[in-house]
Amino acid sequence: MTTAVFAAGAVCWRRIDGKIHVLVIHRTKYADVSLPKGKVDPGESLPQTAVREILEETGLAVSLGVPLGISRYPLASGREKIVHYWAAEVSDAAIRSSTFVPNEEVAALEWVTPRKARSYLSHAPDVEILSTFTDLLDDGISSTFAIIALRHGKALPASSWAGPDATRPLTARGVEQASSIVPTLQAFGVKRIVSSTAVRCVTTAAPLAAASGLDLRRTDLISQDAHERGEADVRKVVGKRVRSGKTAVLCSHGPVLPEILREIALATGSLSGSYLSSAADLPTGAFSIVHLSATNPSSGIISIETHEPRA
Template structure:
């Protein structure tokens, strides 16, 4: 990220009303304009976390993020660029019923409109471009997606500083902070299942997420570094099960194993292997890649991959 740019995040929030697609627009009080829900990144936040928070604050609707639909860039005064990341985000019936939105000093109104009306009503061309990117997902029949999140464990005690078995190496203080910091961003993608290597550093990395979700992670040697080095890993069975379930999940593993995990996702979904697949597995400690797959036809290939690096 550039130090001079202002970063923000938002979403094209959508729902089906009588089987007709509608997207959410907001009417801002101060600016008297019509735009998409978005807002600036708070200190310490990751972009996905910002998008979910801002949609909730501006519309009262709690969403989870689907596939990314683009980045808008425009200049602010004085000579500062604003960079806004957007995702598709479905508003479920339960989320709509739970919304407590009322007109306020910031948002005068919200409305659900067709894509055709959205293109006409939006006040800014950069917002129209994002809606056009969203429309391409609709046209391609891949609006309904689910994520498989490939996570590298947080910073662990180095091998040179550890006398015990490698699998028992714990996280450092930095690693523990990373584990807490990634919990909200992972939840932004609706993660409900947790699969982790049985190594201590991986188990500790997903512990804060387990606590927040109230769910127990499935620990397995099949995606551990030890099994990888012994040539006894079984990545294929783990990935196959996750794809068949079509449920949002996170898989926590190790640097040497992650490229094979992403490659297996590509192979299992009939995706052509390219450099973007390799880069998605090359993560820093505490980083993760979100692989978006079609919920209606996972065999149609990877819809998109996005990578999030740790801020700690």
């Protein structure tokens, strides 16, 4: 049995003169036109790969938006290649900071309308991914942000801790989980980090805050203690984050996560359903990314993706 080759990339897009254009790359080695993508390096998550490969191929630093699906196709070696894609809005600052110069791998970058891109792309799987992106545009969805529900890392069992529950620390594995999730979370351009006041949550979110240069905001409103006392106010925390329109991490507890997902659905006019329960049913250190429209958050949840720690 042959092992599949995993890769990741994105439909990079921006507005030029008020119209959406997407980025295609002219590859030197293969003499073709494709979407930016590349193979996973050992130890990388797929989102981490997508951001790194886009930077290496195009010189553009991007954050990922909505997932666009997966393409599968056979390689000449007989192995299957599986490529995960996201949308990625490219800022003016990223354009100005681009370090791209033509090289042995990529001869040129070109910004074209989605219609032109469809005719330029050399491979059918790329065209299918582009079609998923244009379907979102047809639904009025372009710029997006996310609320990320993160469960704290593995903590010392309550039975092994004599102090207050809120002071229970992470285990060595929990500390590793907290560090391992940082690159994946950073791939989505986190702008705010909000944590339960419990030590196990604060310690889980701290490495991301340090790596991103962001303040770590603590609140008892999404803590397990407040939840058990009936004093939590998840709606207030979620509502503020939805109104802000900026990608945020909410680090909380297993019993509180279902309420966080329900409140996101309520705040965005989304239908309830088992998909919310599935997104909230996370192992320690895992997180669900809830993608929302930045221009019209009340239009509902666009998609949810879940990632687990590599530790």
